[in-house]
Amino acid sequence: MSTTPAVICLDLGGSFVKLGVMDAQQQLTILDQQKIPADSWPDFTALVSRMIQQHQLHFSTDSPLAISTAGIVAPDSGEMFASNIPAFHQRNLSQALGELLQRKVIVHNDADCFTLAEAQAGVGKGHKVVFGAIIGSGVGGGLVADGRIITGQNGLTGEWGHGPITLTEVDIEGETIRLPRQPCPCGQKGCLDSYGGARGLENLHRTLHDVNASSLDIIAGWQQQEVQANRTIQVWLQLVSQPLAYTINITGASLVAVGGGLASVTALMEALNEEVQRYVLRSTQHPLVVPGAFAHNGGMIGAALLARQVA
Ligand SMILES: [Zn+2]
Missing domain, CATH: 3.30.420.40 (ATPase, nucleotide binding domain)
Known part of the structure; x- marks a missing residue:
């Protein structure tokens, strides 16, 4: 019998990286929060890899990574616009992290993710x-x-x-x-x-x-x-x-x-x-x-729901 894999969730803000997991019952658990190395792509990717590695017991190999971020993703090229986070500004974050982590990665704007969370599971x-x-x-x-x-x-x-x-x-x-x-x-x-x-x-x-x-x-x-x-x-x-x-x-x-x-x-x-x-x-x-019902972590919940939609 196939089971729904847990979704790895990341929230990338101007000052932090937050890691969580959404289980098959759509419950989000926050696992970790670190200061974001906002200016360095190598430091940023190393931190994300390490955080996921440290909490790998919560995930399976086919768990997708769903990212909610303050940046904007160009729909055609996948390029990020996130001028306050130079580490991944103008990079294709989903493609680069997908190759690095060998997982399906989706990235979406946090306001959109919050709205999806509210529409599917919150006040909307x-x-x-x-x-x-x-x-x-x-x-x-x-x-x-x-x-x-x-x-x-x-x-x-x-x-x-x-x-x-x-x-x-x-x-x-x-x-x-x-x-x-x-x-x-x-x-x-x-x-x-x-x-x-x-x-x-x-x-x-x-x-x-x-x-x-x-x-x-x-x-x-x-x-x-x-x-x-x-x-x-x-x-x-x-x-x-x-x-x-x-x-x-x-x-x-x-x-x-x-x-x-x-x-x-x-x-x-x-x-x-x-x-x-x-x-x-x-x-x-x-x-x-x-x-909204998800004032905290609505972005992560929405990103995880989006990952389930596109899976
Ligand atoms: Zn204006």
Whole structure:
């Protein structure tokens, strides 16, 4: 009788390599975490080989390796775009690691993987179209339809954080607040990314009040109804909810699973859902915008599910 092999899972971030295993019952166990040698390909491959070797009792020879990473994979060439991890930037990671480890290797963007995990096994289960909105230090996204990741041109999909779209005027309690469209590292001006994630929230607070505060302090201040923090969050909700509502109108998603650090702030997610429901063409009885079930390790779970899909 054939059995489903365990999937070896790797999460490659800007500062760490995390190793896990997904068993036949789709349970993920984290086995190891190491600092990533982000600048050296030989050191990086040696570390990955050693980590898998050290935990080989958990895997079989036909276990595929599923990698979730902050980088983007070009669909035609397999080449990585991961400027913050030079070790494998512009390399064909799946091919090179596959030859080195003599295993099937799949590599995919972590926001896409998170969205697949949520659509198949998390808060998006049962929904035909699920949008994954990453609101971490920056803003990213992924799209899953009929249980499959939609991979767009150059590997990009669901990038609702980029484009010259932010509002330049927001009305809060009868007062009009004007906001500059700020330059974004992507080369455009006015991207949601400059105000949308935790880094953006801090930038917004500075822009509005000329005060430096951490995103955690701003959120805590909002929850304590502190005037400046409250103002910042009210403006933030306007800036983020409209592009997200627009994204829902375009994709037809019936559920947005939120990942990234700000997803863990339940009250903020409830307020965001309320705002988004005001702006979508058709609001829903069920919450549209909800924190994902796999805030931690959703990327690894999704990569493993993807490896099973393509096996
Ligand atoms: Zn941008």
